[in-house]
Amino acid sequence: MPEVRIRKRLTVVEEIFHEGGPVATIPLKRAAALAVIQNPYAGKYVLDIAGFMDDLKPLGLTMAQSLVAALRGDPKTIEGYGKGAIVGSSGELEHGALWHVPGGYAMREILGDAKAIVASTKKVGGPGTRLDVPVTHINASYVRSHFDAMEVGLNDAPRADEILLALVMTTGPRVHARVGGLKASEIKGEDGLR
Amino acid sequence: MKAAIRKIAVFVEETHSEMDHKVDPPTRRAAAVAVIENPFAGKYVDDLSDLMTIGEELGEVLATRAVAALGIPGNTVESYGKAAAVGENGELEHAAAILHPKLGVPVRRVLGKGAALIPSSKKRGGLGVVLDIPLGHKDAAFVRSHFDGMEVRLNDAPRANEIMVAVAVTDSGRPLPRVGGLTKDQIKGEDGLR
Numbered sequence: 001m002p003e004v005r006i007r008k009r010l011t012v013v014e015e016i017f018h019e020g021g022p023v024a025t026i027p028l029k030r031a032a033a034l035a036v037i038q039n040p041y042a043g044k045y046v047l048d049i050a051g052f053m054d055d056l057k058p059l060g061l062t063m064a065q066s067l068v069a070a071l072r073g074d075p076k077t078i079e080g081y082g083k084g085a086i087v088g089s090s091g092e093l094e095h096g097a098l099w100h101v102p103g104g105y106a107m108r109e110i111l112g113d114a115k116a117i118v119a120s121t122k123k124v125g126g127p128g129t130r131l132d133v134p135v136t137h138i139n140a141s142y143v144r145s146h147f148d149a150m151e152v153g154l155n156d157a158p159r160a161d162e163i164l165l166a167l168v169m170t171t172g173p174r175v176h177a178r179v180g181g182l183k184a185s186e187i188k189g190e191d192g193l194r
Numbered sequence: 195m196k197a198a199i200r201k202i203a204v205f206v207e208e209t210h211s212e213m214d215h216k217v218d219p220p221t222r223r224a225a226a227v228a229v230i231e232n233p234f235a236g237k238y239v240d241d242l243s244d245l246m247t248i249g250e251e252l253g254e255v256l257a258t259r260a261v262a263a264l265g266i267p268g269n270t271v272e273s274y275g276k277a278a279a280v281g282e283n284g285e286l287e288h289a290a291a292i293l294h295p296k297l298g299v300p301v302r303r304v305l306g307k308g309a310a311l312i313p314s315s316k317k318r319g320g321l322g323v324v325l326d327i328p329l330g331h332k333d334a335a336f337v338r339s340h341f342d343g344m345e346v347r348l349n350d351a352p353r354a355n356e357i358m359v360a361v362a363v364t365d366s367g368r369p370l371p372r373v374g375g376l377t378k379d380q381i382k383g384e385d386g387l388r
Contacts, residue, residue, distance in 0.1 A: 045215040049373070050373055100338060120341055121328040131326055132324070133315075144295075148286075178287065
């Protein structure tokens with residue numbers, strides 16, 4: 001199996017105090033971990049790529065741990081998550097799909113068996129491409145207050161033969177969430193939906 | 195309140211090959227984007243129900259246009275997603291009010307079904323901001339071949355007092371899916387997950 005060759009990593013933390021309304025008692029935080037890796041399949045069509053998902057698992061765990069650390073280190077404070085990938089121009093969209101399993105399961109493992117599907121998006125793009133990583137509640141996808149997204153990107157990535165991998169975690173609802181729907185306090189947390 | 199629409203754009207993308215490997219039939223995605231006036235621009239308004247009503251209206255308009263652009267019956271749509279971008283004089287919560295409480299019902303009416311959560315993303319931004327609309331299978335969120343995303347942008351939107359709202363649909367998953375997971379022929383389509 002190909003080795004995972006990392007060129008660059010980035011961690012970003014946003015702290016949001018208000019958005020024109022009342023100042024939040026506890027500011028919302030969003031954090032993103034990005035890794036830029038060599039795409040072992042760049043420039044050619046390779047049929048059997050699924051084995052690389054296993055190779056990416058240690059990187060997924062490292063990134064998930066770095067997010068928890070960036071958000072003060074307590075997994076219990078993490079309420080939302082999402083993941084994404086940008087594949088450089090010599091790769092194909094399917095290479096970004098390799099991130100679903102290692103990225104998603106890494107966050108679930110670090111967060112103690114989170115129940116909800118990890119929201120995701122992916123695309124092919126050049127250096128500087130931005131990605132809106134969708135975010136939903138970690139235990140119940142329908143928690144409306146936690147539907148969110150974080151824009152990420154790096155000016156110099158992905159190069160043509162690279163993949164930019166992203167994980168995002170948040171500490172709570174949108175700062176002035178007030179459009180109703182299922183509340184975090186109402187979830188059962190059994191089926192990952194409600 | 196009715197939406198004050200300045201502009202609607204419809205995008206259709208077809209992928210015919212990846213890495214010189216033929217995609218037959220081509221995978222296709224369509225996105226319909228509306229640019230509307232934000233009735234709450236420039237002020238903090240507590241009750242967002244007018245925007246929820248606008249969301250209901252746009253759900254029908256945009257889903258109908260996107261499906262029409264693919265030229266297929268609504269019930270043969272395979273995956274979907276939604277997104278919104280709020281101009282600089284609005285708040286993120288305005289996008290939430292349009293997208294989450296009422297937009298989904300008319301979208302599902304146009305498609306005949308839609309057991310799965312409609313994946314979404316939202317942001318605030320200036321003219322030319324990029325929307326990455328997350329995509330997932332409409333009846334079973336775990337169908338791995340259909341985890342995808344579609345980028346749309348309009349050079350002249352959103353203006354400061356506007357909101358861009360997008361609905362995307364596809365007739366297929368990714369072009370050459372081969373990272374395993376649940377396939378569309380295995381789904382039950384009852385719980386929205388599998």
